[in-house]
Amino acid sequence: MKKRNILLAGTGIVLVFIVAGMLYTSHFASAVNQTQSHTASGAITATATPIPSTGLKTFQIVPAQTTASYSVYENLIFQNKPNNDAIGTTHSVQGSFKIRTGTSPLVAAMNIKVDLSTLQSDAQRRDNYIQQHTLQTDTYPDATFVSVSSQGLPASYADGQTVHFQLTGNLTMHGTTNKEVFDVQGKVVGNTITGTATSTIYMTDFGIQPPNLANIAIAQNKVVITLTFTATAA
Numbered sequence: 761m762k763k764r765n766i767l768l769a770g771t772g773i774v775l776v777f778i779v780a781g782m783l784y785t786s787h788f789a790s791a792v793n794q795t796q797s798h799t800a801s802g803a804i805t806a807t808a809t810p811i812p813s814t815g816l817k818t819f820q821i822v823p824a825q826t827t828a829s830y831s832v833y834e835n836l837i838f839q840n841k842p843n844n845d846a847i848g849t850t851h852s853v854q855g856s857f858k859i860r861t862g863t864s865p866l867v868a869a870m871n872i873k874v875d876l877s878t879l880q881s882d883a884q885r886r887d888n889y890i891q892q893h894t895l896q897t898d899t900y901p902d903a904t905f906v907s908v909s910s911q912g913l914p915a916s917y918a919d920g921q922t923v924h925f926q927l928t929g930n931l932t933m934h935g936t937t938n939k940e941v942f943d944v945q946g947k948v949v950g951n952t953i954t955g956t957a958t959s960t961i962y963m964t965d966f967g968i969q970p971p972n973l974a975n976i977a978i979a980q981n982k983v984v985i986t987l988t989f990t991a992t993a994a
Contacts, residue, residue: 798981800965803930803937804908811868816858818994819953821872825990826853828874834971834979846886846979848879853987856994857907861948865917867927870907872987876933877901894963894971895934903933905940922947927957936966942987951993958986 829849852875860866877897880887891897912925924945931940938961946955962981963970971979 798962798965800936800962801939804928804939811858812860812866815860815862816866816868817860818856818858819991820994821853821855822990822992823851823853827851827986827988828853828879829986829988830879831984831986832979832982846881848881848887848890850875850878850880852878853989857991859948859953861917861919863916865913865923867910867913867925867944868907870905870927870929872905874903874987875901876903889971894968900934903931905929905931905942917948920947920949931959931961934966934968938965946989953991954989956986956988958984960984 827849828851829847831845831847834844834846853872855870855872857870857872858866858868876895877891879890879895907927907929909928910925911928914921914923917923922945924943927942927944928939929942930937940959940961942957942959944955944957946953946957961983963983964981970981
């Protein structure tokens with residue numbers, strides 16, 4: 761009888777832990793959905809101001825020296841990773857932009873395309889899930905960004921100077937286009953430009969549901985996307 765009581769007590773403890781775990785995961789998933797809601801801004805129309813035909817130099821992205829990445833907070837409950845940043849990267853980046861240095865510097869006509877189907881993290885299972893169920897890269901393989909305006913450029917620019925400014929434009933992914941603002945830092949040295957561009961986006965703005973695998977692997981809606989780039993004069 762004593763042995764049976766011990767077994768029953770042990771079973772009860774296990775059930776308590778299971779129920780508690782289910783309640784926790786359900787609460788966490790609900791909390792993620794509530795705190796990460798966001799309203800999409802929609803696409804913006806380019807201004808009618810023409811881009812100057814003189815003084816601008818075209819630069820092409822160098823894919824081998826450029827990395828596009830995402831970073832999203834996830835809770836892998838049953839892997840004991842409650843505070844994990846999932847990071848995926850790719851070098852499959854193409855594009856170009858125009859700049860003018862000297863007095864009244866200008867950054868214009870940026871057009872960047874990233875092959876999302878080539879994103880890789882530290883877990884192939886995650887990558888497969890994201891490509892098949894989240895980004896659906898068979899249907900929407902690319903993300904594109906087309907600049908519309910820039911803000912915060914200095915009054916003049918000298919070769920080798922690091923500048924910090926914002927670039928506003930239209931980001932298209934998963935069949936949806938929204939206005940996004942990238943925080944850019946970079947410098948020009950001769951015929952080469954290096955820098956980083958970072959923005960925070962929300963999956964639901966693009967019709968994407970944040971991954972939630974049975975409430976045991978849950979990703980937030982908010983995603984930080986970064987382009988670390990090198991470009992050379994065309």
